[in-house]
Amino acid sequence: xxxxxxxxxxxxxxxxxxxxxxxxxxxxxxxxxxxxxxxxxxxxxxxxxxxxxxxxxxxxxxxxxxxxxxxxxxxxxxxxxxxxxxxxxxxxxxxxxxxxxxxxxxxxxxxxxxxxxxxxxxxxxxxxxxxxxxxxxxxxxxxxxxxxxxxxxxxxxxxxxxxxxxxxxxxxxxxxxxxxxxxxxxxxxxxxxxxxxxxxxxxxxxxxxxxxxxxxxxx
Amino acid sequence: xxxxxxxxxxxxxxxxxxxxxxxxxxxxxxxxxxxxxxxxxxxxxxxxxxxxxxxxxxxxxxxxxxxxxxxxxxxxxxxxxxxxxxxxxxxxxxxxxxxxxxxxxxxxxxxxxxxxxxxxxxxxxxxxxxxxxxxxxxxxxxxxxxxxxxxxxxxxxxxxxxxxxxxxxxxxxxxxxxxxxxxxxxxxxxxxxxxxxxxxxxxxxxxxxxxxxxxxxxxxxxxxxxxxxxxxxxxxxxxxxxxx
Numbered sequence: 001x002x003x004x005x006x007x008x009x010x011x012x013x014x015x016x017x018x019x020x021x022x023x024x025x026x027x028x029x030x031x032x033x034x035x036x037x038x039x040x041x042x043x044x045x046x047x048x049x050x051x052x053x054x055x056x057x058x059x060x061x062x063x064x065x066x067x068x069x070x071x072x073x074x075x076x077x078x079x080x081x082x083x084x085x086x087x088x089x090x091x092x093x094x095x096x097x098x099x100x101x102x103x104x105x106x107x108x109x110x111x112x113x114x115x116x117x118x119x120x121x122x123x124x125x126x127x128x129x130x131x132x133x134x135x136x137x138x139x140x141x142x143x144x145x146x147x148x149x150x151x152x153x154x155x156x157x158x159x160x161x162x163x164x165x166x167x168x169x170x171x172x173x174x175x176x177x178x179x180x181x182x183x184x185x186x187x188x189x190x191x192x193x194x195x196x197x198x199x200x201x202x203x204x205x206x207x208x209x210x211x212x213x214x215x216x217x218x219x
Numbered sequence: 220x221x222x223x224x225x226x227x228x229x230x231x232x233x234x235x236x237x238x239x240x241x242x243x244x245x246x247x248x249x250x251x252x253x254x255x256x257x258x259x260x261x262x263x264x265x266x267x268x269x270x271x272x273x274x275x276x277x278x279x280x281x282x283x284x285x286x287x288x289x290x291x292x293x294x295x296x297x298x299x300x301x302x303x304x305x306x307x308x309x310x311x312x313x314x315x316x317x318x319x320x321x322x323x324x325x326x327x328x329x330x331x332x333x334x335x336x337x338x339x340x341x342x343x344x345x346x347x348x349x350x351x352x353x354x355x356x357x358x359x360x361x362x363x364x365x366x367x368x369x370x371x372x373x374x375x376x377x378x379x380x381x382x383x384x385x386x387x388x389x390x391x392x393x394x395x396x397x398x399x400x401x402x403x404x405x406x407x408x409x410x411x412x413x414x415x416x417x418x419x420x421x422x423x424x425x426x427x428x429x430x431x432x433x434x435x436x437x438x439x440x441x442x443x444x445x446x447x448x449x450x451x452x453x454x455x456x457x458x459x460x461x462x463x
C-alpha cells in the first residue's frame with residue numbers, strides 16, 4: 001500500500017523540567033501532550049562486584065508503570081532505552097561504576113517509548129554524565145488510509161495499522177534504535193524514518209532552549 | 220579554532236557540539252604559522268582533530284588558552300590534588316577506608332599524617348571526619364588520599380569535627396565559595412562567627428557558637444544553591460535583622 005501525500009510534521013506540545021527531585025544526581029520530567037514521564041539518574045556510584053565491568057560503567061534502566069509491578073512489556077522497553085543510552089554515554093570514563101536510570105510513567109496517552117527516551121536524555125544531561133551526543137525519540141503511526149501521523153495519541157495508535165518508534169542521534173541524525181509494531185511496506189518504513197529525522201530537529205531545538213532557560217539564572 | 224571557542228564563551232552548549240581544528244581561510248605569509256594550543260578542562264574532550272562538548276553547561280574561558288564547561292552537578296568524581304571531606308568507614312591494619320561520596324571508597328594510609336611513624340600512630344576512629352587531598356585519582360585505580368602535603372606538613376588537613384554539622388550541597392556552590400573573593404562567604408562573615416570546612420566533594424562542615432546558629436548557617440548555605448544573587452542578599456538581610 002502506498003503512503004499518499006506529503007506528511008506534515010506536527011508534534012504535540014512539549015514540556016520539560018530538570019533538577020526537580022532533590023535526591024537523585026539528575027532528574028527530569030518530560031511531557032508530550034498528555035503523556036508524562038519522570039526520570040531520575042544516579043551515578044557514577046558503587047556497583048555490586050557481580051555486576052561490575054572492568055573497563056566501562058554498568059547501566060541499569062528501570063521502568064515503573066503507573067499501576068502494578070513491571071512486567072515483560074516494561075522489560076522490552078527498558079532494553080530499547082538501555083541500548084540507546086549505552087551508545088551515547090561515554091561509559092569508558094567510569095569503569096567499575098554503576099549508572100542507574102529510573103523512569104516512572106505518570107500518564108500514558110500514546111508515544112510512550114519516545115517520551116521515555118526524551119526524559120532519559122534530559123535526566124542524563126542533568127546528572128552531568130559525559131555523553132558524546134544527545135538522542136531523542138520519535139513515534140510514527142500509519143493509519144488505515146496510509147497517512148503518517150507523528151507523535152500519535154493513544155486513540156490514534158489504537159486505530160493505526162502500524163506504530164514505530166525511532167531513536168535519532170543529534171550529530172548525524174541517524175537511527176540508533178527502532179521498535180515497530182504492525183504491518184507496513186519497506187517504502188513506508190523509509191518515509192517514516194525521514195519524517196522522524198525531520199521531527200527530531202524540532203526536539204533537539206527544544207532541548208537547547210530548555211537547557212538555556214535552566215542556566216539563565218547563573219549566566 | 221580558539222577564536223571560534225572565544226566567540227562562544229558564555230554560551231550554553233550541549234553534548235554533541237563540536238569545534239574543529241580547521242585552519243583559517245587566510246594564512247599569514249609574513250609571520251610564522253604557529254599551531255595554537257588549547258587546554259581543555261572538564262566537559263570538553265579532544266577526539267582526533269576536533270574538540271567535543273560532552274557535558275551541558277556554560278563555556279568558560281581563562282586567558283590565554285584554557286577552556287572548560289561550567290555545569291551544575293551533584294555527584295563527585297575524584298581528581299588529583301582536590302581537598303575533600305571524607306568519613307572513615309573501615310580501619311584495617313595499616314590502611315583506612317574513607318567514604319567521600321564517589322563510586323568507590325578511597326584508601327588513606329596511617330603514615331600519611333603529620334608526625335606519624337610506625338610507633339606513633341594517629342588517633343583516627345571509624346566514623347571520624349578527615350579533611351584530606353587526593354594523591355592518586357584516576358578512573359582505573361582505587362583513589363588514594365593523604366593528610367600531608369608534599370613537604371610533610373599537615374597544612375590544615377587531618378581529623379576534625381567535634382560539635383559541628385556535616386551537610387551536602389552541589390559541587391558548583393562549593394566552587395563558588397572557594398573563589399578568592401566569594402560574595403557568599405563575605406555576606407556570611409557579617410552574620411555569625413563560625414568555623415567552616417569546605418570539601419570539594421560537595422560536603423560542608425559548619426560549627427558556630429550555638430546549635431541554633433549552626434542550623435541557621437547550614438540552611439542558608441543549602442538554599443543558596445538555587446537562588447540568584449539578589450534573592451540571596453535579601454535572605455541574608457532578613458536573617459541579619461533577627462528573623463531568629
